[in-house]
Amino acid sequence: MSAEPPTLPPARLRTEAELARDALAAPLLARAVRLARWAGPGTRVGAGGELVDAQLPAAAEHLGLAADEDGAAEASEAWRLAVDAGLVDVEDPDEAAGPDAEGTATAGENLALVTGGSPKDVLSIWLDGLEAVHADATAPVFDDLADLVGEDGSIDFESLDWDPEAEAEFLDGVLGNLYLLTVGDGHGGTDPAPVPLPALAASVIVPDDMGEPTDDILEQVSEAMMRLDDQFRVLEPIGIVEYRPVDEALLVEEGEDAAPPADDEDITRYGMVKLTPLGLYGLRTRMLEAGVDAPAIGDLADKGADALLGGVAYYPEAAARSEVELWLARRGGADGAAAELLAAARGTDRQAPLRRLHCQQALALVGAEAEPAVRGVLDDPELGGLARVWLAELGAAGVPAPPESMIFWLAVDTIAAQLEADGDLDELQGLVEGLAGQHSGFFDEVWRVEHPATADVLEAMGRLHSDKKKAKEARKAAFKARSRKRT
Known part of the structure; x- marks a missing residue:
């Protein structure tokens, strides 16, 4: 009957019904559902399942987005999530028809579960979406994708200064610390306070035994802040965080970097992030799948x-x-x-x-x-x-x-x-x-x-x-x- 201390304090989760409502209200998933219902026999998709450029204005208009590049980008992002979450099934074009051939899209099996399934079904769809968004958040940003395309049409990933495992490990470390700060209040994270982005960045950069950070460490913290600013902007629409971005007026032209704040500066201008109840559920689920001991209040209710x-x-x-x-x-x-x-x-x-x-x-x-x-x-x-x-x-x-x-x-x-x-x-x-x-x-x-x-x-x-x-x-x-x- 002995026990060892759990790795993390217990989380206090909302009911599955409440979490499912939060998931359906997440802006990105809500848009993905709307596009999945909008899609029909005439919907044109490319070889990778993406909406062809000619379809994006109509998709953006259906979502009530601006008729510009930003609107088209948001519509494209919502469509990708619909595909990744099984809300849409895509049939790739026939290669024999040539490089400009287009595929078709039909309603996916999961679309019916959005309204006809259980809360657990909805949360499973949302979790699939979270994994897709997490992958997007750790992907590199291309200034010009054409520069990476070789003569044979393939993308030269080796020329990128990008380690996908290291990027994922960095983001997971930050999210893990945010989770710990959220549940570590003794009440399971029911009403967490927003965390300053510099403090969150420092939590994965500054060694625990370091007193006064060196200039090199401070520079790494600054770089981490800007990486996280981009990543939290990507993660917020799926509903796991509430995020106040870094004030663009603070950005330095060279490298678009931002120095860590001085003691007398308004810390909120450097970004503030807060884990939502849905985010608490989502991160805990990912931790459990990774083998982390992340208890929740109610886990022991049916045990001896x-x-x-x-x-x-x-x-x-x-x-x-x-x-x-x-x-x-x-x-x-x-x-x-x-x-x-x-x-x-x-x-x-x-x-x-x-x-x-x-x-x-x-x-x-x-x-x-x-x-x-x-x-x-x-x-x-x-x-x-x-x-x-x-x-x-x-x-x-x-x-x-x-x-x-x-x-x-x-x-x-x-x-x-x-x-x-x-x-x-x-x-x-x-x-x-x-x-x-x-x-x-x-x-x-x-x-x-x-x-x-x-x-x-x-x-x-x-x-x-x-x-x-x-x-x-x-x-x-x-x-x-x-x-x-x-x-």
Whole structure:
């Protein structure tokens, strides 16, 4: 029943129905759907499935776009997404008909799912679109494609200073950091603050152990900012981010680069990006497919109590509470849920004290209905102290006084849980000093406690206690505990 901390904090996702509505409202997918419905037997496509140039003005007009190059480019982009997302099926032209032959387009299988499918179907279409847009965001920008075409008509990609794997890795690293900043607020990313583009660029450029960045590093950050500015402009229409671009007035003519902001400058002018709820879902899905441990609140609702207590062991408080509430909502009887939680809280492994701490917190959400199950473990050597504390907090009558051995065992277990949780140092120090001060001769007795973490807890108390005399007593007690364990 042991657990390791997840790679990322848990995300709080919207329902699939809400996410599907967001996906259909994403400007690029909405345009792709409209073009897929617009396409018919007379729609003319090129060898790569793209709309021929002559069709672009009509496509742009159908979408309500400007009758200029920008409108044609946006219409072309929407059409490509329709093809990539399976909203349109393209039949390539017959090669025997010559180089100027055109293909045809028909409605794709996925088009009917936009209105007739489930939310999961819609999200699957959107995810296909996200992958296509992600690939576009990492593709090089050609000033003149003709310069890259060889005599045989093929494109000379080797002449490009472009590493597709490195570009994808760079963007994924940035998106991963944006995801972490979004879910790292303790609430799963429900209302994230926009992140300044310079800070996001620096997060993948500046080494963690670097103090003052060098001029070379600052230049790399500046270059990364401009790459990201282009990439987020491409990603925003699919709905994964809200993006405020870099103020063009800041661009330097030479290389169209922008220097990182000084402390007294308006940081928002250098670009601000915020992950949307749909983007949170999309990035998490991509991470899971890549094998990253990216939990979401609700993942444990259908699992057993052992998985619940192990899973929430390292969650932020608000996220853990939400997960437990969802788990309890799936259980029929409160008493049965309480018994299951208490059974899962037993153990002598490293995470067992933390499971017992979360068990006690979960029982508080169950309420008074858990009392029979809690009273049933009063004599349990591992759960008896927890049960007494819980019943006392409930205000229950007839709670038996704990034996002294149970008091010391509970003190060790409580500190062990906090050490495993790696919580606030000041709070932990207060807990250590409070428990040690409750009993005269605490360190003369506690080293005898039959708890797997006794020696480790005493060593920690020796480091944390502000009273030098008490700290020394704790270290001596830790030595006795380890010597006793060896014998």
